[in-house]
Amino acid sequence: MTEQNTQRPDNGRIVKRLLVTVVCMFAFGFALVPLYDVFCDITGFNGRTKNEQAVVSAGEIDKSRVVRVQFITRNNKGMPWDFGPELKEVKVHPGETRVVNFLAHNRTPNNMVAQAIPSVAPGEAALYLNKTECFCFNQQPLQANSDTVMPMQFYLDPDIPEHITTLTLSYTLYDMTANATADVLAQMSSAE
Amino acid sequence: MSTAGEAIQDHDHDHEHHDHKATGVTRWLFTTNHKDIGSLYLWFSFIMFLVGGAMAMVIRAELFQPGLQLVDPHFFNQMTTVHGLIMVFGAVMPAFTGLANWMIPMMIGAPDMALPRMNNWSFWILPFAFAILLGSLFMEGGGPAFGWTFYAPLSTTYSSDSTALFVFSVHIMGISSIMGAINVIVTIMNMRAPGMSYMKMPLFVWTWFITAFLLIAVMPVLAGAVTMVLTDKYFGTSFFDAAGGGDPVMFQHIFWFFGHPEVYIMILPSFGIISAIIPAFTRKPLFGYASMVYATAAIAVLSFLVWAHHMFTTGMPVFAELFFMYCTMLIAVPTGVKIFNWVATMWRGSMTFETPMLFALAFVILFTIGGFSGLMLAITPVDFQYHDTYFVVAHFHYVLVTGAIFSIMAAAYYWLPKWTGNMYDETLAKWHFWLSLISVNVLFFPMHFAGLAGMPRRIPDYALQFADINQIVSIGGFAFGLTQLMFLWIVIKCCRGGEKALAKPWDGAEGLEWTVPSPAPYHTFETPPEIK
Structure with missing residues (x-):
């Protein structure tokens, strides 16, 4: 004991x-x-891009290389908008700034809010894709039965490894109407 | 509780009335005796094994022929999910905890577990966990149908309303396992008889000691994962929802950070059991005791570095794939050490083939087959072909059924004489073994070929070319399932009577548990034994 x-x-x-x-x-x-x-x-694991505004390109453009940047979009299940890039593919020199427009059409009779989530393949390339302006930074409101053009401005970091000759930027569009942020709702009601 | 507490104090004061115990249902409800709680765990796991097995029968009946015959796909998914959950958390883990409760105090010369009241709790919350889980099957919308791995968004966006019940039942199972593990660690650290140094402990004690640390490390991570699923589904968080800034792939990382150590939690105690049985029936001491201890520890450490081999197809960078591939293959080294030691123990031994030994031998061979298919799956490029096919199903059933379950059956036959005081029916047991051995291979071996030919797992219907293989597999499944009823009968028969067992019924057996009479008295080693 x-x-x-x-x-x-x-x-x-x-x-x-x-x-x-x-x-x-x-x-x-x-x-x-x-x-x-x-x-x-x-x-850059998992193809995530930096979800914030990049510093504008310093202007050093590597004319010796061309990288194909492809765009694909998809809608999350139950998201009724038409959504797609104006161009399926652009060829850019590293360091060169380009704008690509994405078109969205809300064909429902309701005002809606969407959020686009980017992903890059190969994941390694995500580190070198700098977006100076993107609709994916914020939620995007859209009135019922209306269109919008959503610009995305980007450049590739000149340090992008030689072996990356093609990269694909994918956007998935989610319906965020139920979870819209306050300023997006304010923006939408002021537009009405 | 107070009467039970007093009763126990009485025992402490009065050594004359060792076997005096409460009667009726309160004996079992309030018991703090490690042998009672061990029996409760073992019976509970046996019942869960039969329940989960019945679900496997539903699965195999539906897959007997292509097309949808018996159950609708949603129910089929519930069956595969709950079969997995029950077998992992209801059958294998409680069986090991039951064995730990029964054997660890007797093996280290302790009077009981260190924390007997917590021991009572850790068992008695389990039936509630499984009542909740099984009850959810009867709710509108059905029970969990997202696979035992509950990948988001299947378990969040697309799951039925009963998901909260699944989450709470997993929480309770986790709490039970953690309490059990704490008890094992404290018992081993503080209750060893004088002279029982760490490196004199039987390997079953060692492997459980390491398993308990794995449980402490990863069960809370599982609790975190299910909590995140709960808040994602019901409270609007976005841990795994890309639209809100989360990431569904992260679910898989968190889950498998738990999940891979979990598979070693389900096999390390088996290694301990086999390391007790093979020397006993070979009449030679275990070859390479120290290397067995170090190999077990090495496997436990490596188990934290390999989780992403379950996720090769999620699009990882090549470097990560190579890292996880090589780490996974490295585990074959300590595992190989163990297999080598068991074979070396048998080398030139005076072997006899009683049922525990037969199951142990089948374990060594069939677990190795499961290990080899695991090595094949570890190779990243080929995993892209094998991923989510029946090859994976074959692999993990070889390591879990012919591995973990066979070792539990070997343990049951080995220690039944000690538990009941009676010898089991050797003839029936041999029948049980041979029928199990044949049917289990008819059941799982052809699955390798179905998988290599491209049959995906978790589907209620399949392409016509897989019809023959599935028919054979189902026949094996029914045979294996029925054979286990035989095991139930053998155990019941042994509990009710039979040839009286000696204190040491196996002449080559070693260990303190064989120094006490059979059946083991209600209280053992109240005076610590002397360890030479």
Whole structure:
């Protein structure tokens, strides 16, 4: 019995440490979310582009190379807009700034809000695609039965590796009407 | 509770009345005895094994011929999902926890588990978890149908309303496992008999010790993942929803960060069981004890570095694919050490082939087959072909059924005389073994070919060219399922009576558990044994 008595506080110490580990690992599960974002931003893993305005190109254009930039779009399930790029493909020199327009048509009788999510293949190229202006930075409101032209201005970083000769930028359009931000709603009602 | 608590204190004071225990249902509800709780865990896992097995029968009946015959696709998906969840969390894991409860205190010369009341809790919340999960099947819209891996957005955007029940049941299972693991760790660290140093512990104790740390590390991550699914589905968060800035691929990273260590949680205790049985029936000490311990630890560490091999087709950079491929293949090294040690133990041993040994031998061979198909899957370029086909189904059933389940059956036959005081019926047991061995291979081996030929998993219907293979597989499945009823009968028969077992019924067996009488008294090692 005496032996067990001396062991009891010891048990408590180990249990406490193990419980702390459990709590830490639970927190770690959630910490994986921001860690994953940081990891993707640094490595371009998963084809994520930087979702913020890039600094305008310094103007150094590498005329010796041409990179094909292809555009594809798709609508998330249940998203009724017509959505597509004006051009399927452009050929650019690294460093050269280009604008490509994307066309959207809301063919429903309701005012709607959409959000486009970009993805780049190959993932490695995502690091070198700089967007100075993009409709994907914000939610996009569109009145019922109306059209809009959404510009996207970009340039490729001249440091883009030699072996990348083609990259594909894909946009998936999501219906965000139910989760629209306040300023987008204000924008839409003022337009009416 | 108070009466049970007093009863236990009485035992402590009064060594004369060792076997005095509460009667009726309260004995089981309030028990803090490691042997009672071990039995509860083992019976519970057996019932879950039969329930999950019944679901497998539904799956195999539907797949007996192409086309949709018996169940609609949505129900089929619920069957594959809940079959997986029940077998993983309801059958294999509780069976190991039951074995740990029964055997670890006896193996290290401890009177009980270190935290007996928590032990009671960790068992008694389990039936509620599975009642919730099984109950969700009867709700409108059905139970979980997104696969046991519950990938987002299947489990968020496209799941039925009962998903919250799935989430809560997984939470409860996780809490139960974590409590069980804490108990195992504290018991092993604090309750070893004097002289029982770490490197003298039986391998079953060692492998469970390492498994418990894996559980502590990854079950909370699973809890986090299901919580994120819950808030994504019901509370408007966007962890896995691209439209809100989340990423569905991230779900797979978080899930498999839990999921890969989880598969080792389901096999490391098996290694311990096999390392006890093979020396006993070979009448030789285990070859390479220390290397077994280090190999187990190495597998546990590596298990945290290989999760993305489940995700080769999600579009990872080549570097990441190579990293995860090589790390995965590296696991074959410590696993190979183990297989080598078991074979070396048998080398020139005086082998006999009682049922535990037969299951252990089948484990060594068939688990190795599952390991080899795992190596094939680890090779990134070919994984693109094998991914989500029946080849994967064949692989993980070889490691989990002929691996984990066979080792649990081997353990049951090996220790049943100690638990019940009676010998099981050796003739029936041999029948059980041979029928299981043949039917399990008829069941799972052809799945390799179906997968290589391109049959996808998780589908209720399939192209005509797979009809023959599926018919053979289903026949094997029905045979294997029915054979397990035989196991149920053998265990019941052994509990009710039979030839009386000696304290040490296997002459080559080693370990403290064989120094106490059979059946093991209600309280053992209240005075610590002396370890030479």
